[in-house]
Amino acid sequence: MQLSFYGAVGTVTGSRYLLSHGQHRLLVDCGLFQGVKNLRQRNWRAFPVPPGDIDAVVLTHAHLDHSGYLPRLVREGFRGPIYCTPASRELAEILLRDSGHLQEEDAERANRHGYSKHKPAEPLYTLEEAEASLRQFKAQDFHEAFEVGPFRVRYLHAGHILGAACVLVECAGKRVFFSGDLGRSVDPVMRPPEPPSRCDYLIVESTYGDLRHPAEDTEARIGAIVRETAAKGGTVLLPAFAVGRAQTLLHLLTRLRAAEAIPAVPVYLDSPMAIDVTEVFCRYREEHRLSQAECRALCEGVRYVRTGEESERVSANTHPKVIVAGAGMLTGGRILHHIKAFGSHRSTALVITGFQAEGTRGHALLHGADHLKLYGEYVPINCRLELLEGLSAHADHVEIGDWLSTLDEAPRRVYVTHGEPVAADRMRRYLHERFGWRAEVPEYGDVVELI
Secondary structure, three states: OEEEOOOOOOOOOOOEEEEEEOOOOEEEEEOOOOHHHHHHHHOOOOOOOOOHOOOOOOOOOOHHHHHOOOOOOHHHHOOOOOOOOOHHHHHHHHHHHHHHHHHHHHHHHHHHHHOOOOOOOOOOOHHHHHHHHHEEEEOOOOOOOOOEEEEEEEEEEEOOOOOOEEEEEEOOOEEEEOOOOOOOOOOOHHHHHOOOOOOOOEEEEEOOOOOOOEEEOOOHHHHHHHHHHHOOOEEEEEEEEOOHHHHHHHHHHHHHHHHOOOOOOOOOOOHHHHHHHHHHHHHOHHHHHHOHHHHHHOOOEEEEEOOOOHHHHHOOOOEEEEEEEEOOOOOOHHHHHHHHHHOOOOOOOOEEEOOOOOOOHHHHHHHOOOEEEEEEEEEEEEOOOEEEEOOOOOOOOHHHHHHOOOOOOOOOOEEOOOOOOHHHHHHHHHHHHHHHHOOOOOOOOOEEEOO
C-alpha cells in the first residue's frame, strides 16, 4: 500500500492524501489551495493522478481547504462516491454552492474591471459544476464502518467543526489514521475530539505545531472591544469563517448581551452562508455543547443580512454596530466591502479571530500592512487592529500530544502535515521528544510505502 501527499504539506491548505493498493485508489480529502499565488496556481494544474482512476473520496470535514476542489475533480472525470458524515454533507452543500457562485462572481468582476492577466478570466468551476458534484455525496454515520474496494473506513469525532471527523482506514493488515483538523478539549461550543484509534501509520495536523493557545478570556476581550468601540461611535468588524467561527462569535456576543456586558448596539450576521450554517448547527445538537435555548439565542437579537442590497445599507450605516461577516482570512466575502467602508476610520475595530495563512490579507495586516488591495484598488487601513487567539478550532501541539497520549502503542511512523514549514517541523520534534516516535514532514508529491 502506498500513501501519496498531494496537499497540506508545507502549508495548511489543499488537503489531499491518496492511498493506493493494487489498482484501487482512495482519496482522503480534496481541498482547495489558498493563500499565496504559487499555492493557488496548483488548483489550475492537472490532478496528479487521473481523476477517473480514483475509486472514492473520503472527506474529514466540509471546510473548503478539505472539500473545495471536489467540483473540479468531478469536472475532470471523477465518478465515484464522496463519503462524509451527515452534518458534513449538509455543510458541504452550502459551502460548495457558495464557492461555485463566488468563483463565477470573481471571474465576472475581474473581466468587468480588467484586473486579471487572463483574457477572459474564468472560474475554477461554476455553481452548476458544484451542484453536480453534490450528487455523488454519500453520508456515513460516525463509528459505522464502510468499504471501498479493499479499504475499510470508519469515522471518529474530531471536534473542530460540525461533522468533522478523524478517519481510520484499514487495508492489507495495516491501520492508517488521519487526524483531519483536530478540535480542542476546551472549545466553547464544540465537544472534544474522541481518543485516537490504534494505528500503524498516523497522519497528524500541525496548524499550531509551534505555538500554544493563550489562556485568555476571549469573551471578556470581545466585550471590552465592543464597549470601547461603541463609546467612540465606531463599528466592530469580525471577519469569521461561516462554519464554526461565526456561530462561536454569535454565542459569545449573545451571552454578553444577556449579561448586559455590552451595549445594545445592533449585531449583524452579514453572510447568507453563515445564516444557513447556523440553522444546520441547531439540528445537530449532539455534536456540540449548546443547549436548545442557547441555539435559539443565536438567532434572537441578531440581524440577518441576506441580500447584497441589505449588506450595502449596513456599510452605509454610520451608527455603532457589530458586523460578523465572511471570510475569516479576508480572502473574499462581504467583509471586504465593509473594510473598504470602515477600515480607514480610527473609530473602527477590525478583530482578526484566528489563524491567518501566509499570503492572505489577514496575514498581511498582522505583519504590518497599512493598505489592502480590495476590488482592484488599494485601501488605507487606519483602524484599530485586534487579534483574538483564544478562538482557534485547532488543537495546539501540546493539546494534540495530550490527545495522542491515550494510544496504547506507538505508530510505526508519523507523518506531520497541515502546517507551515516551521510549525510542522516543530511538531515533528515535539512528538519525538515527548514520545520517542519516528515522525517526519513529507513534501508535496512524496509517495511512501506503508509496509
